[in-house]
Amino acid sequence: GAVAAGPVEVGELVAALRAARRPVFVAGRGARAARAELVALADRCGALLATSAVAKGLFRGSPWDLDVSGGFATPLAAELISGADLVVGWGCQLNMWTMRHGRLIAPDAVVVQVDDEPEALGAQREIALGVVGDVRAVAGAAAALLPGTAEGYRVPEVREAIAARGRWRDEPYDDAGGDGVIDPRTLTAALDDLLPAERVVAVDSGNFMGYPSMFLDVPDEHGFCFTQAFQSVGLGLSTAIGAALARPDRLPVAALGDGGALMGASELETVVRLGLPMVVVVYDDAAYGAEVHHFGPDGHALGTVRFPETDFAAIGRGHGYEAVTVRGTADLAGVAAWLAGPRSAPLLVDAKVARNAPSWWLEEAFRGH
Structure with a gap:
């Protein structure tokens, strides 16, 4: 069955989401069944959406979809991810490929990882918070504790930039x-x-x-x-x-x-x-x-x-x-x-x-x- 996260860890995640002004979610293989829950949570905290390579397409159709993070990231996606003050990896290792050897994480960014395997937390890089639990369950529980919505990273100029330069074919x-x-x-x-x-x-x-x-x-x-x-x-x-x-x-x-x-x-x-x-x-x-x-x-x-x-x-x-x-x-x-x-x-x-x-x-x- 799904691994349930403890209420303390979920509360700490919600606190990080509330404090963030430019949050980015990076979803990996472990999040492939959790699109609806992650989109709902991102809508509440104003997060932009990205994936590792193996989860490409998960957020297709969202105006806030940055597509793949890492070596395949568009210049715009790399710019926006590296500008995040909070990066949450959902079922994602945040390894050197997905994070370009760490260069996609700002020095002062808070890094959170959600995974149903405890040994995966922090295995690839230092994190501020690790939450053990099923991605769908954790995202759903966090959304329930965020009753309102925040603009976060979803300012008009970012939406316009994604529409204009969100795909590799948009780059000259x-x-x-x-x-x-x-x-x-x-x-x-x-x-x-x-x-x-x-x-x-x-x-x-x-x-x-x-x-x-x-x-x-x-x-x-x-x-x-x-x-x-x-x-x-x-x-x-x-x-x-x-x-x-x-x-x-x-x-x-x-x-x-x-x-x-x-x-x-x-x-x-x-x-x-x-x-x-x-x-x-x-x-x-x-x-x-x-x-x-x-x-x-x-x-x-x-x-x-x-x-x-x-x-x-x-x-x-x-x-x-x-x-x-x-x-x-x-x-x-x-x-x-x-x-x-x-x-x-x-x-x-x-x-x-x-x-x-x-x-x-x-x-x-x-x-x-």
Whole structure:
């Protein structure tokens, strides 16, 4: 059953919420079933809403949703989270990835953690208050002790900023495409426009992974499958198959790097055999991109982590996929045609992506190495 928090700890949490002027909630895997309770509590104390990567989509539709906190955070989300005077982690470890090695927590911010496992409290960083209890139960109990509403962080200029700059695609960038390759940001934003909103996205690991994680919207917390707990490439396609079987009402999208796609290529046949109308997007930079950008600047030999050019579209067709090679946005017409058709075979998108620079999230991750 649900772990009930003690009244003293809940009272201390409520006192922290009452004292805060700029509260932010960061919800993790342990909060995925508690949207309604967390939104109700946030409405009473004026908190902005964010998630760890594994809970992406939990607050979709709220005008106060900052989306993901951490390496994938938009510049605006990072600015607002680092400006908080109270950060409450709900079923969330507040680890180095979610908090950018602590830089998203202001020096004078009060940090509170709510978790049903006592050993999780303070395991990743120093906290001012730890509350042991089920997230839904604790949020509900705290809301009952906050009868009124406070403006908190929800001032008009913040709402306007979130509306204008709350998504990565709202941020300007210099397009790195051309000469036969497409910028992965341009690719993913275009796919986001094309693909149905009712989707479930599974993301493999690698240099590319931030692009689908941040430029593909999902309808809710059940629309995003993150495979990074094992720190291994090659798990994305099999994860997408499981998600497709679990949610046949949604379009399954597997976002893979070329290294992970080659590692898990045996599952291409599984998708066809099961008759899954899946879109498999391969971000092809002809390398294990993370290793190239991690070790290359230090002069290490890269022959073992660079690949010959691979025709993933041909590999897909050999397995029974419809397939399209994308080197520019005009090539995405093939995706639109597949979406408009019977979708009787899965689709493989072989995207030849720009490869000269590491992704922003990877530069962030390398700070911890």
